[in-house]
Amino acid sequence: MKLQPKEHDGIVTLHLQGKLMGGPDADVFRGTIYDLIEQGKKKIIVDLRSVNWVNSTGIGILTSAFTTLRKNGGDLKLIHVSEKIQSILYVTKLNLIFECFDSEEEAITSFE
């Protein structure tokens, strides 16, 4: 999985691709999040535009990234969340936790 991190005013956007269902991709994602925290970058936007499916493991990965960031004084926001994923977030009620936006700009301004 290529995450293509982009940085804008200390806010990092990660572009996820494919299915978020655990396995080695999950490790890459988790590793990237921990690396960013270590570098002091705690405001992270995850772009789910190219993610077509998330299973329980994927939800776990996102949630874990979220809680880790929160504990370190940061935040994680989602953009371009597909309906399918939104339904999962709805079932798990993670929609109450994750802030979702339609565009990167909105997400960036929400950090301010």
Place this chain on the structure above:
Amino acid sequence: MATAPFLASFYFACGVIIFFLAVTILRHSGRDVVNWSTALVLFFAGFGPILGAMGVFLEQNIREGTYLFKSLVGSFDYIWEFFFPALLLLALVHPVRHGLWRYIRNWSFLLFIPHLFHLVFIIFIIDQVNLDNLLRDIAGVNTSSGFLTSFLQSTSGLLDVFLGMLFRAHTKFFSFVNIAYAGFSMLLLGRALKMELSPRIKRQLRIVIGGLGLCIVTYSLAMVVPIFMGQELPENRANVLINAALIIGGGSIAFAIVRHQFLDMKLIARRGIIYAAAAAVFASIYLLIIRKVTGFFYQYSGTQVQVLETGFIILFIIAFQPMLGRLEEWAERVLTHENRSPRLRMRDLLNGLLSMVDVESIRERVKEEMGDVFSVGRVELVLDDDIRTSKEHVKDCDEVLKVLYQIDEPISRRDFLQSMGYKTGRGGLVPFRGGGSRMEKIDSATPCVKWFSGYNLIAPIIHDEACIGVLLIGDQSQNRRYSSEELSLIDMLTTQISATLAKIDLLKEVVEKKVLEEELNIARAIQLNLLPSAPPVLEEYEISALSISSKQVGGDYYDFIHRDDHVAVAVADVSGKGVPASLLMASLQASLRSNMDRMEDPVGVVSTLNNVMCESTAPDKFATLFYGCLDMKHDSFHFSNAGHVFPALIRDGGKIDILDYSGLILGVQPDFGYEARELKFHPGDTLVVLTDGVTEAETADGELFGEDRLYDMLKSLRGQSAFGVKEDIVQTIKDFTHPKGFSDDLTILILKRKE
């Protein structure tokens, strides 16, 4: 000529020793090109003096005997000249294969062509001379044809003169070819000497080069100098010089080999005695028995029975090898004082190492046996790990191991220090390092050099193009010399140690894999124990449940608890797999069961579990949970949901109700406000609680089973028993994912009110 017998015996003795060494090398390991070219050199070097001795002998005793025989020996005399091309061949392959060798390896016989031609030419001339004499004799006897006689005489006279001239010119100038061969060989060996790292081979090369130099000088004195001086040496004097040259040349190589190579003088001597004894036994059998037997047959049948003799010789050839082996073993047992020779004990040690599986026992066994076999007090087996763990030594050890890898054979302390750049003094003492004005005492040597140089012999253990350790033998103060045989035994031992260590590494890997598998089995056992063994048998309700793991250990969990009129059901999906997941599952189950005093309060149960998960688990551990409690008296079902896939209720009429309430998954946010919902069970109503393994079941093409298919399937299951519904779902998923099979865990819990 009072010196002649002495000279003949000297030639003969030297020749036989060198010749014999050649045969032994060939027998020992003749396949390697270095070995057979060495054998070839020694063979021809030995051949010369033997023929020389025979020449002197013939001159002495058969002066008036057959001219023909002498000239025949004379013509074979030139065979020794093959010494020179053989030498060049050796120089091309030893101590390293020369670049040229690649091109000529299949054409190496070409090196011998000039000499072959030379030999043929000489034999041709000599034969001509013989023929000439013969003709003259015939002409002398038979006087009936005067014309023929005079023709023959005049022709042979002319031929004689012509060939004689050619012969002289050829023999004289061919010596230049020989010197060119020898010179080129020396050049190659000299170059090799410069590049060689191993002090042992360096010394060996120095001896060979020195010997060859002397050989060329002596040979030149015999053959070349007289040409320039314009006068010929007397034949016997030239012969003495040539034989001396051969003995020096061959002898230096033989000495270098015996002194610094793979063969041991003791071994050669022992073998020699055994071979001689065996030959004597066979000869006496032949003389005493076979001759008598054939004689006996002759007496009665009147014909010689050659078959018997031939048969005996064939039998002899067949029996020779194994018999020699037996004889050798027998001689070893009888002749050596110890019960068992070092060689046999070493063989046992090597065999013993084969079955060892841990480094410590190898260390102990090697120490014990080596100390015994070679009677040395101190033996140490130092391995890579030992070096890494000993702080003081680690720094320079890599460098030392690299040098030892280059050397790749057991070396003495002195050679070791020399290779590490220390100057060696007399008697093996090594006081200083470096050159010029800067002198450094050995005390200030790097720790690793100091450590290793505390021993007499340093044997590197090589594996996979690296030196992975060393075997250190004998205290430095002992200053013991090791014979070539002992060195080759030690070399064999280090090779075996290396192989055994590699085997141990492989074994470790296998064991680790086994341990991991075992761990997974334990996790699986924990998990299976957590799942209730059988559903409760109820009057009006049926419960059926199943959990299938795609891998050995999954993350799914279900439970049901029956108390009086109440049955609680729970289905959870824990994040992660393996042992951590099953431990999380165990704590979830414990929390759930400890909260069953308020089983009718789903919000209380789920909230408590959420708080437990938030407090006591790692940040990346979560679980989804569906929990509900059935009141069988009132047929009402209270439930709450923490992020679990919405369950479905199949109404008796075929309508499907989705239980679409859910709160946050467990373990994310403490004190999350979960809610409870209630539903009524009518006869025939079936509650289906699944994990996402069902909706996410995938075909090989990546198509998901999905919710639509699920609901369609559920509709068709109306009217079946709880067990039947469960079985049908599993079968449908199996069919759907065939031939790929499940990729996720699959858990199903069915609760049905009987119709």
